[in-house]
Amino acid sequence: MGSIYDFTVKDIDGSDVELSKYKGKVLLIVNVASKCGLTNTNYKELADLYTKYKDQGFEVLAFPCNQFRGQEPGSNEEIKEFACTRFKAEYPIFDKIDVNGAQEAPLYKYLKSQKGGGWLLGDSIKWNFAKFLVDKKGNVVDRYAPTTAPSKIEKSIQKYLNAS
Template identity: 55%
Template sequence: MAAKDKTIYQFHAKDIDGNDVSMDKYKDKAVIIVNVASECGLTNKNYTQLKPILDKYKERGLAIAAFPCNQFGGQEPSCEIDIKDFVNKKYQFEPDLYAKIDVNGKDAHPLFEFLKKEKGGTLGDFIKWNFTKFLVDKEGHVIKRYAPTTDPKDMEKDLEKLLG
């Protein structure tokens, strides 16, 4: 398979309710894929900025796929039900939430292995912390990776360009 043929659409993941979901649900949509955690110092800033971004761009074809991960400082210790309640109630935010995964190591989810391979990071391809964000175009190609400390609002210029 040529590099241009490799997309997120070849992957599946369990959603927060335990259903198997094909990433091809994002065909013809731009997607922000992000590893999230409820007890991180970056949680409030990311959720409070991602919500208005989704509200603003959803009609233009943006989706947000949030993958809880407990690999960084044990900052996502809750079960899926509690994670979903936390995000929905505290932030009135409803991204596409997925089941908890690993993003690094031998048990890393294949989608995140792909994302890291497509857009490596500074000092190595591994995910450094919660809220590493990947921007995927409407054809399923990873076009940019953002550091955990990048504010979601600072992604808007790229979103505008991507969504036309």
């Protein structure tokens, strides 16, 4: 795969979504979970950022993942209900995936190959709410630790939205 736009993923309802539909947009790709200590802050701030910047070409792509202490145990329907009702998430939520290991989603293999975690941490996703920032041209420009609140990424999002 040469670009993020070469991937097709499943949305939370099981339909294929070609990521090429997001060409020209700044993306924040996040592995989410509903029963994590980081859930409230992340879901709230992701919704706030999305609402603030969606009309300027910003998208949040949320990928539920149950690999970290089973903190996303629900069905896709339950996950959708949780995110959309409790946190008013209007951004796209995708099918539950693995972000590490033998069943790792090809998209995450690609993201990690573009922005590793550094020699100390390695490339593996360490926890829920790891974040990858993708510019308008599809380049993976940054990777943020699970503990980095979405609000702390806002300046970078603005920078890439304002880039030509």
